[in-house]
Amino acid sequence: MYDQTRAQQPADRPPGPAGRHAQGPEPLLPSDERDxxxxxxxxxxxxxxxxxxxxxxxxxxxxxxxxxxxxxALAARRRVLRAGWQDRDPETQSTELRLALxxxxxxxxxxxxx
Numbered sequence: 833m834y835d836q837t838r839a840q841q842p843a844d845r846p847p848g849p850a851g852r853h854a855q856g857p858e859p860l861l862p863s864d865e866r867d868x869x870x871x872x873x874x875x876x877x878x879x880x881x882x883x884x885x886x887x888x889x890x891x892x893x894x895x896x897x898x899x900x901x902x903x904x905a906l907a908a909r910r911r912v913l914r915a916g917w918q919d920r921d922p923e924t925q926s927t928e929l930r931l932a933l934x935x936x937x938x939x940x941x942x943x944x945x946x
Contacts, residue, residue: 860905
């Protein structure tokens with residue numbers, strides 16, 4: 833199948849993480865962090881019948897951990913984006929500004945669709 837996005841990428845552009853070509857937007861959280869939170873939540877669901885209160889506490893803690901990790905990841909992404917466009921001459925840096933705007937739009941859209 834023809835991949836138009838891949839075909840438009842420069843040949844010298846490195847593939848995504850771990851030598852793979854990136855598929856879609858970069859995840860907001862690293863996979864090991866996501867996996868750990870998912871395991872905690874799954875454990876809470878699986879132990880609910882035997883210990884409902886403890887399971888709910890564990891689920892709440894997993895939610896809190898996910899929220900904190902997501903806020904930290906978004907703040908870090910914002911700092912990187914801002915550093916890329918702040919204090920630059922808009923006339924000479926229109927391409928960089930356009931890319932930053934696209935990234936803001938993409939991340940905000942993902943948050944609104946979640």
